[in-house]
Amino acid sequence: MPKDTLFPTHRVDFWSELDELDRSGDLEESDEEAEAFDRSIQQEVEAKRVKRHERPERPIDEEEAGLLPIVDEDQLGLTASSHQALPSFHASQILFHSTPKQLRDLSTLPSVDTPLDDTPGATESHQPAGVLDTPENIASPIDTPSSSSRRLTGTGEGRGRRDDPATPVPLGTEAFKNLKGKKDFQTLTKHFELFSKGISKDVTANNANVKGKGKAKAQKSDSMLIAGLGGRVLEGLRFCVPPELGQVGKHKQRWDIISKLGGQVVLQPDTSITHIIYDGRSQIALARELGLKSLSELPEGTVCVRWDWVVQCKLAGRLLDTSQFLSFPKTFTKMISAKAVPATRRLADITSLLSRGTSDSDTESPVKRPRIPSSAIPAIPRPDVFATTRTKKPFLNPWRSELKIVPTVDTVHALPKGPGWKFGKGDDRDDLDDILSALKDGTIYEEECFTSARGMPYCCYHHVVIAHYIRSQSANPDSRGDRFKCGQDHDGTERSTNAGPNEWLAKKFEDLHDMYLGVQGKNQFAIRQYQQGELFFPSCCTPWIITSGKDARRIKGVGQSIADRIDEFISGEPGRAYYEDTEKARIVAVLKDVYGVGETFANELYKRGARSIRDLKEKDFGLTPGQNIGVELYEDLNTRIPREECRAIYELIASKARAIDPKIWVEIMGSYRRGQEDSGDVDILITRDTDDGLTHEGLLKSLVIGLKENGVITHDLSVPSQWDALEAKWMGVGKVPGGRYRRIDILCIPFDQWGAALIYFTGNISDILCLKQFNRSLRLYARKKGYSLNQRGLYVGVIRDKGGLKMTEGEFAVITKTEQEIFDVLGLRWRHPHLRRP
């Protein structure tokens, strides 16, 4: 792949915040940008052909369909003819992934819900069991023939009256009063007027999806497909985009993007708006800004979303669930279906259709309380459920099927509440926010315009995840088993992505990182930096186009060495990255994929002549028993586990455990708890309430034995040193009947370490970094505060020598029954597991 074709030549990508725009006053700017972006995407696509391993087993479309509802316009009243008739609610408000589960045996089941939310409203009653929540049975908010529209309450921020968009009544007469008189504000409103005029002039062209600025468009006819990126997904929606000082350029772009996507833009709220774009965090501040006493004065159903929602909708070419993009997730704006079933009702409805007890993996406190059915398990509906409803998709862009968002497992009940908890009132950004951004830091460059965008981290995260996911998707031919055959399998399933203009760099670094994994003696921290490189470059993290290594050094985490690599990549001159990328390194990297084979032994194997997994199978290299299992099950163990299967394995284990001791607590942790849609292994955490004087001592042994009899557990990889200790970890392999072999970890812990163990075992991030960054940064943070955090608890008084070696153990700082206690001591807000990722 010749670099020049990969490397975009234009200067700015479509969403960067440029004040030049303002200065020039040239409204065409964003058009140009859009074009540039689109072009870069195309180039990106070109670059996307090659790839490596690892893909989930499901066909992509299946997931995609499940996660991103394609909305039938008819159902939304959004067909062209009804374009004017603004629906009160919108597809974007659909609560998509709520899979409440059945109430389990209350008397025996430890209640482990997340930081307490006993509010009945949010956690609806559950329904009798009987229907499995297999994908087939999951009610889609779309295809559920829902009852006639009901009066909506409790949705969105607004409670006020709603008018037809033709006759909006302004709200917030005092809006922006503290901005008025500011020069910036005046220029902004002036620009807005200009913009509005431009829109009405262009309206025809707009409808044809070609916005008037003739010349530039003509030549880009085939990037038109992409230019259309997004189609008119915001058709019929009306956006209030409250002005911000010093953000004229940014806002102009936003208006333009919204209107190109078919949405209407207003500065001041009125009775017809459907959305407010707000990247801040404080409802109060927003209300004040808008000149409202409270956001409830907004029209009923108004949703406050961060800007990145729009961006993602544009990228996805369709409306996305807003749940991941709410400005105020804490209020948990109950998203509702287009058919306007009240939120709580909907949830109950879904509950009744699903069920079968499952763990709520968002569990937290061992405090006893009735177990509430919750929705920890994401609905991953099957594609055919949607097939019939997606036909109306207004703009079928080819990228659509590539884009997916991390599963948003909308655990409604999981919102934190109670003592010690505050919802982010105002700007209560805590230090962990800083940690999380620090994690990303490498991905965020520090510039004024960027730090001002509060919503950015999340956006960034989403983009990274998506980009990464797509990368691995495109890397691998589908269908089980095929992926190891390497080669031929590129059955025309061209998987392109719409990642940004620097994406090729991310790919380069991903590749480089993989390669260095096989280089012995390479500094682990150096490898980590390359790994970081994967994160830096997706367009939304680095909103400008990197033109040189020097340029990239603006990014925190990119130093001289990474910059040099970038220059190599750009110039195409073979440099270190080229010379170090040897056949040997690649082979070693593959050998290292065997479970139990690390860098050292992989190199040793290479030295002894091993060149492939087959060699390992055929010749005797004196592998350990564990490594032999790794070789034998190489394919299975290197295949990601679909979420449903994780759950199935969990259920098998949990039921066996409960059969042994009904008071046992069994939870599924790891990537599953974080809400990922596939996992590398199944992580199970076990403990038992000691209130009756008994413990889970010895349970692990009988559990494993029992599961071996079942055929659920098939191999041991590493067993506890003391089987009957309260703390014991078993690692091995198991499967569901007829399924692939899967890695399983079972961790038993003393009851009072529940909180610390949850933090530990939930970890974070995996998907992108394969580092367990959340743990690492939290522990680093604790250390800086004079504590020490490990899977057992949070300690104070740890004395370290100057090398950082621990001289004393210290003592428990807190009883760590709950995660929250730990977060509290560290002065941090508890975070939903799903948010423990950068």
Place this chain on the structure above:
DNA sequence: CTCCAGTTACA
């Protein structure tokens, strides 16, 4: 020049 999380199991 120093630090980069903190721990367990296996051989």
Place this chain on the structure above:
DNA sequence: TGTAAC
């Protein structure tokens, strides 16, 4: 103790 793993 070094290696590999969570």
Place this chain on the structure above:
DNA sequence: GGAG
């Protein structure tokens, strides 16, 4: 390999 990068940051302090």
